[in-house]
Amino acid sequence: MSAVPELRITLAGTERVVAAGTTAGAALEADGRTVIAALVNGEPRDLDHELAEGDAVEPVAVDSEHGRAILRHSTAHVLAQAVQELFPEARLGIGPPIENGFYYDFDVAEPFTPDDLKRIEKKMQEIVKQGQRFSRRAVSDAAAREELADEPYKLELIGLKGGAGDAAEGASVEVGAGQLTIYDNLHPRTGELCWKDLCRGPHLPTTRVIPAFKLMRSAAAYWRGSERNPQLQRIYGTAWESRDALKSYLTFLEEAEKRDHRKLGAELDLFSFPEELGSGMAVFHPRGGVIRRVMEDYSRRRHEEAGYEFVNTPHISKGKLYETSGHLPHYADSMFPPMEFEGADYYLKAMNCPMHNLVFRARGRSYRELPLRLFEFGTVYRYEKSGVVHGLTRARGFTQDDSHIYCTKEQMPGELDALLTFVLDLLRDYGLSDFYLELSTRGDSDKFIGEPAEWEEATEVLRQAAEKQNLELVLDPGGAAYYGPKISVQARDAIGRTWQMSTIQVDFQQPKRFGLEYQASDGSRQRPVMIHRALFGSIERFFAVLLEHYAGAFPAWLAPVQAVGIPIADEHVPYLERVADRLRAEGIRVEVDAGDDRMQKKIRNAQKSKVPYMLLAGDEDVSKDAVSFRYRDGSQNNGVPIDQAVAEIVTAVRERR
C-alpha cells in the first residue's frame, strides 16, 4: 500500500489511477515532440499541467489541427522574442496562430525591411536551437500590469479582459476570460529568464520542438483591426510539424502563384487592365471574350429553361432611385460620386435591384404572374478603395448575372429550395463540385433594418433550404446584408482554396420601399417577397475563379481555341484546312498553324496556349484520310480517321468536357 495520494482520471477514453501531482504529459507518456500538448476536459493544456481528480485527458498531436495551432502560436512567441532582442524598442501587439501560419504585431518606429526579416529569422533559429522551455505562471491583474508596464498594448488587453473575444481577432489567445498567465522562456540549462509574454497558452514544452518554420512577409495592420487605431507592423510566418510539411505548403503557394488569374490572363491573352481606364477596370481580349460569351450563353439558356425572363436596364440613374431603395443612406460609400446634370444628381448603377423593381412596378401585377423571375447581365460600378482592387476578383466595374425573384410569402420556401438546387447544378456544369454553404444572419449592429420577426422567418426558410442540400453548413452571425439574411455558396477549387460564389438573399425592405404590390386571388392587394440572387457573383470574378481552378487549361467547351491543326510540312496545310472546315461547320473554334515555325515549335506554342486538341497531319495521315491527335497532357492518338476525329471533338464540346 502506497501512502501517495491517488487520482482517478480518464486517459484517452480508459479509466486510470495515477499518483497525485501527475502531469498531463506524464500520464500520456508524451514525448513532447509528436504529442505536444493535452486536452484536459476538452481544454487545451500544457504537458506539464497537473491533473486533478476526475480529469479526462486526450493527447494533442503536433500534426493535428489543434497541434499545429499550438506549434504556430509558440513560433509566434519565438518571433516576438527575436524581434525584441534585435529591436529592444519594439512594443508587442498580439501574436495568434492563423490558418497555415501565425503573425505577431509590433509597434516599431521604422517598418521592417526584407533584410530585417532575414536577421529575425536567423535569431529565431538560434532560439529554437537553444531549446528554451515555455513555462507557465499565473499572475494577478495587478502583478501583470506591473510586469508589463512597458507594454502598452498588453496593458490595454488586460483592461479588456473578459471581453477579449471582441477586442480583436486573435486577442483571446493573449488573455482568456479567467486568470491571467505569463509564459516565461527559460534557458534549458541555467533556468535563466530569456523572455516573457502575457499569454493564455498552451505552448510547446520547448522551442526545440519547432521542426520547421519560415517568415513570409511583413505588412502594416491596424491595432485591434480598426482604421481609427495606430498601425502596427505585422510579421507573417508559417510553421509546420515537419520539413516536408513546410515544403509542401511552399509548393502549394508556388502552384497558387502559377494559377494567378492576373498572370494567366496576360499570358493567354484573355484580358488586361489598361492604365488609361483607371484602376479596377478590365478589357476582355478576343480570347477572353469568347470564353465569357460561352459562359454567358450557357447560363442564359439554363435560365430560360428555368423560367427566368430577361430584362435590360441602364447604367446610370437619378439619385432619387437609390434613395427609394435605401442604398444611398447605407451604401453611398461604395458608390461613385454623383454627376450633377439638368438639376438632378445622377449616379452610376451600383446595384441592379432598384431598376428591376421599376420593371415590376411598370404595371399592375397579378398573383398568376408569380413567381416573377427577372434576369439581367447587369453591369455595375462600385467605388472600391484603391488598396483593395485586385484583378478581376475585386474590380470597380463588373457585370453581375443578377436576378430578382418576386413571389408570395407562401411560395418563398419552395422557390428558395428550387433556386439553391438550380444554382448548385449550374455551378457543377462549369466544373466546380466541392461546395459548402454559409448562412449569414442578422447581428447586433444597427446597420440592420427591418422587423426582427421577418428576419427570423426568412432566416428559417433559408436554413431549411440549405439543410436539404446535404452540404456542410457554416453559420455566419452578423454577416447578413443590411436588408436581409443570405445564403452564400462557397466552392473549393482544384487546389483546395475556397471562393465565395453565389449569394441568395431575402429582402422584405425593397418591396416595401418601392410599394410593390400584386393582386391576390381574393382581390386584395399583397406585398411580394423579393429574393436577390447572383449565381456567378460577378462574371469577372467567376471567370477568374474558373481560370485559376483550371490553371488556364479550360475544358474544351470553354477553351478559346478548341483545336489547332499542325502540319508536318507546309504542303499539309491545305489538307488540315479541309479538316478545320469540317470542324468549323460543327461550331468548333479551330485554327491551323500555317506559320513558318518548325512543327516542334508549333506544338510547343499550342501546348503553352493550353489548346485541348492538337491535330497533326503529315504524309502518313493524308494517305489514310486521318489526323494524329496530341492532347494537352502530352499523350497522342495517331492515324485517327477524320470522321472519327471530328466526332471525338464535337462530342467532348457538346458534353461540356
Next chain:
RNA sequence: GCCGCCUUAGCUCAGUCGGCCAGAGCGACGCACUCGUAAUGCGUAGGUCGUCGGUUCGAUUCCGACAGGCGGCUCCA
C-alpha cells in the same frame, strides 16, 4: 483610404555609386530551312527608363507629388 515595396522594349528582367549612341532572352517582322509530337539558324525593327515638378553644369539614376501595380490592414460580388 492606411502602411511598406515596386514601375527600364509587347512580355520577363540586367544596368547606370549622376555624364558621350541604355542591354539580354522571349515575342513581333524579314530571309533561309520543310522537318512526325514542348524551342532551326541568321538578320531587322522596337525604349523622351510610368507622368509631372524640383535639385544639379548635366537626371533613367537623387528628392517630392501624382498615376498604376504588388503584399497586407480595413472593406467586399
